[in-house]
Amino acid sequence: MLTNRQNLILKSIIEEYIKIASPVGSKRIQEVLTMEVSSATIRNESALLEEQGFLEKAHTSSGRVPSTKGYRYYVDNLMESNDIxxxxxxxxxxxxxxxxxxxxxxxxxxxxxxxxxxxxxxxxxxxxNGEVLLSKVELVPISNKSAIVIFVLSNGTIQNKTINLESVSLEELRLAIDLFNERLINSKLSEIETKSQAIIPVLKQQVKKYEFVLQTLVEALIHTDxxxxxxxxxxxxxxxxxxxxxxxxxxxxxxxxxxxxxxxxxxxxxxxxxxxxxxxxxxxxxxxxxxxxxxxxxxxxxxxxxxxxxxxxxxxxxxxxxxxxxxxxxxxxxxxxxx
Known part of the structure; x- marks a missing residue:
């Protein structure tokens, strides 16, 4: 959990970077902060935020830029309504x-x-999607970083979805697809979301990020021609x-x-x-x-x-x-x- 001061510093860096698209230094943070903080304190807190993965050090500047983790924290905890x-x-x-x-x-x-x-x-x-049914699901690895899931539908449509293997292992993905083929074949696409909930207990035992996998596969099916x-x-x-x-x-x-x-x-x-x-x-x-x-x-x-x-x-x-x-x-x- 970040302190109030760290929250303010992180928020200031992200909002400033959004405006200028350039690394943000401690001097600029001090100018935009709503509380009195010394440059040394800002540098120390920024270094701690970097150690925790919320910020990244720019290679060509003494300033810092937000990381993906920093943006996610901002969206979930710090974001305020903007005048639109x-x-x-x-x-x-x-x-x-x-x-x-x-x-x-x-x-x-x-x-x-x-x-x-x-x-x-x-x-x-x-x-x-009317009466269109799920006929078959296949997995095709294309590199050590990604694989393609192929959905074959009863109307002849073939739907592809590329999966990033940094989010889930190939073996876990294969187990999930086997489960889809076992439990959901010949189901109407309009019923897939509901029926897929029944396989959660089994999927949870075999796949670490089962929620991500289930959501990805179900949403790929919903996205048809x-x-x-x-x-x-x-x-x-x-x-x-x-x-x-x-x-x-x-x-x-x-x-x-x-x-x-x-x-x-x-x-x-x-x-x-x-x-x-x-x-x-x-x-x-x-x-x-x-x-x-x-x-x-x-x-x-x-x-x-x-x-x-x-x-x-x-x-x-x-x-x-x-x-x-x-x-x-x-x-x-x-x-x-x-x-």
């Missing part, structure tokens, strides 16, 4: 347009979000200094193209609260990426998801509140009003 009235006002005008469809509203909203946040926006909608996904704002995303490297540009574009918010997050909850995945939590081998997403119901029993993708230096507080607000607006307009 200007963006809300612009998006509100879109929702006021009479006769606008949900697709038109989401398209225009996505463009504004990307332009204002410098992040890529991904929108996905999913129809109900009945889903529609579109991306906006990649050009704004690439304005971030983290993606000046051509290899990183290629990696994040492939990441966006090969997945969707349904694969990134577990959207079993009916609440519109934003969910955050940071670094390797996204399932991508590039630790520089972060995703924030929320879900919303659509007509006919389907569901939708809206996510923003960018560097770990995302304004988590602002973006989380924005996505939750947009999700509520969609639900009010298209479900509660019956439009």
């Amino acid at each position: 009235d200007d963006i809300k006002d612009q998006i509100n005008e879109i929702f006021k347009k009479r006769g606008a469809t949900i697709d038109e509203i989401l398209e225009q909203t996505s463009l504004i979000l990307s332009e204002m946040t410098k992040l890529a926006t991904v929108v996905a909608t999913s129809d109900t 009945s889903n529609k996904s579109r991306t906006s704002g990649v050009k704004y995303l690439l304005e971030n200094p983290e993606f000046n490297d051509p290899n990183k540009i290629k990696d994040i574009i492939q990441f966006i193209e090969n997945a969707s918010p349904f694969a990134w997050f577990n959207y079993q909850s009916k609440t519109n609260k934003a969910t955050v995945a940071i670094g390797l939590e996204t399932g991508n081998e590039n630790d520089d990426i972060a995703v924030i997403g929320t879900n919303f119901p659509t007509k006919g029993g389907g569901k939708g998801a809206l996510a923003l993708v960018g560097p770990k230096r995302i304004e988590y507080d602002k973006v989380s509140k924005l996505l939750e607000w947009i999700s509520n607006k969609i639900e009010e307009k298209f479900l509660l009003e019956g439009e």
